[in-house]
Amino acid sequence: MTATLALKVEGLTKQFRGTTALDSVYLEIQPGEIVALIGPSGCGKSTFLRCLTWLEQPDDGFIEVAGQPFGRERIGAVVRRQSGREIDRIRPRIGLVFQQLNLWPHLTALENIVRPQIVVLKRPREEATRRARDLLARLGLADRAExxxxxxxGGQKQRVAIARALAMDPALMLFDEPTSALDPELVGEVLAVLRQLAEAGTTMLVVTHEIGFAANVADRIAFMDHGRIVEEGPARQLIDAPRDPRLKGFLDLVLSHRDGPAPPLA
Amino acid sequence: MRFDPWMLLDYWELLLQGTWLTIRITVMALVLGYLLGIGVALLGMARSRTLRAIAGTYVEVLRNIPFIIILFLVYYGLPFSGVRMPALFAGTLALSLFVSAYYSEIVRAAILALPRGQFESARAIGMSPAQAMWNVVAPQVLRTIIPPSTNMTLTMMKESAVLSSITVPELTYQGLVIQGNTFAPFEVFAAITLIYWMIAIVIAETSRRLEARVGLAQRQSVTRNPIADRYLSLERRPAR
Structure with a gap:
């Protein structure tokens, strides 16, 4: 395999006042690959995404995005921390779709997508607008631009958030629990969008509770527990024949919940 | 004794000069105070603990001493450290310092009230802190700060009367002068009351228009919840 990895994470570690949130995480993602990251809540999934975008500074470890070191780089035997400016320059290479979406409410859907292209990538407004309209059309929101x-x-907001990240031409898209902030009936809509992106060859790392999505769309699943990736492998294989007892326990819990009677309305 | 407001007509020039100076001082202190206030607010949210402490002390000190003491410190106190300035300059500076402490708290509260994800999503996409502030935080904060800032500006405008005590010839000072000439305190201060009141109306009206314009530009605020909106709205709902 000679192609540059879309993402390469080595020994990523993060501690919060004594508790270890990430414990030496290793992960590699090939271009075009879709990886689902699953695990019980509080296992470090969200911290992992926040460290990958440098919203949280990892204490140790290395991140490489499309072959480019991000945050820290090794020059021979010396580790150098990148400056804020260098970090900001690489950030658009990683598109993050927040769990809460965090669209900017004072801007139209179109402007939410156009503004960062102009400010960060210095694209001319016409080009940025063309790109934004193109993405909105692809995501079925052409009539919602203004x-x-x-x-x-909720589902439309999410697609705008996705378009906003995609417009930056990222090498990798990160999704934080894309289905959890939505009404249950919208989950199918979002999964369809993710599937559409997958078909277009977008590289994705999806933190999710939707085992169904993980099993059907993801190429690979990584299971995280206590800040470590405990087991990873081809999606089907991991779900059908989990080896790690903690993964087994987790899958039992999630799947029994899914097949059981519908939970009472909250 | 009889009430004779017409004699004030002889002094209309002084009243006009005083009014004009009060307006100029208020506008200057508004601009300077806001620049200082924004600076102190950003300092108060800095990563460094020392910078935060400096901003905190600034606000605490200025908010907890009477304005006239700030004024005396600047006008009579600073010359001892070699800084000497004209009364008008010292007065406007003191007023700006006074009001900046409150403005900074207004700005800080408005920024902190914004969901953290707004700033983070701007940073994660590659904006620098300044770009995120300018493109995402500032436009949203602008609307929330207008009403409390208006209150503070009105207070500050009224407080500018204290500058008369260091011989700044603003409205109140001119009133005292006229009163000295005419021995008619009631007429003079009734007229001055009216003038202050009119200035206050202009400030409040300007702020109202500004708020409407900003509100129009950004339609609905973040915090408006559609359900609350439906129940709080005064628009007629279709009958069931």
Whole structure:
């Protein structure tokens, strides 16, 4: 395999006042690959995504995005911390779709996508607008461009958030629990969008509770527990024949919950 | 004794000069105070503990001493450390310092009230802290700070009357002068009351228009919840 990895994480470690949130995490993602990251809540999944985007500074370890070191780099035997400016320059290479989406409510859907292209990538407005309209059309939102986020449905907001990240031409898209902030009936809509992106060859790392999505769309699943990736492998194989007892326990819990009677309405 | 407001007509020039100076001082202190206030607010959210402590002390000190003492410190106190300035300059500076402490708290509270994800999503996409502030935080904060800033500006405008005590010839000072000439305190201060009141109305009206414009530009605020909106709205809902 000679192609440059979309993402290469080595020994990523993060501690919060004594508790270890990430314990030497290793992960490699090939271009075009879709990896689902699953695990019980509090296992470090969100911290992992925040460290990958340098919103949280990892204490140790290395990140490489499309062959480019991010945050820290090795020059011979010396480790150098990148400056804020260098980090900001690489950040658009990683598209993050937040769990809470965090669209900017004072800008229209279109402007949410156009503004970062102009500010960060210095694209001319016409080009940025063309790109944004193109993405909105692809995601079925062509007629929602001039709307403000508050007048969009949850699923539409999410697609705007996805378009905003995609417009930066990232080498990798990160999704933090893409289905959890939505009404249950919208989950199918979002999964369809992710599947569409997958078909277009987008590289994705998806933190999710949707075992169904992980099993059907992801190429690979990584199971995280207590800040470590305990087991990883081809999606089907991992779900059908888990080796690690903790993964077994987790899958039992999630799958029994899914097949059991519908939970009472909250 | 009889009430004779018409004699004030002889002094209209002084009243006009005083009014004009009060307006100029207020506008200067508004601008300077806001620049200082924004600086102190950003300092108060800095990563460094020392910088935060400096901003905190600044606000605490200025908010907890009477304005007239700030004024005396600047006008009579600073010359002892070799800084000597004209009364008008010292007065405007003191007023700016005074109001900046409150403005900075208004700005800081408005920024902190914004969900953290707003700033983070701007940073994660590659904006620098300054770009994120300018493109994402500032436009959203602008609207929330207008009403409390208006209150503070009104207070500050009224507080500018204290500058008369260091001989700045603003409205109150001119009133005292006229009163000295005419021995008619009631007429003079009734007129001055009216003038201050009119200045206050202009400030409040300007702020109202500004708020409407900003609100129009950004339609709905973040915090408006659609359900609450439906129940709080005064628009007629279709009958069931």
């Amino acid at each position: 709307r403000y986020p508050h007048s969009l449905s």
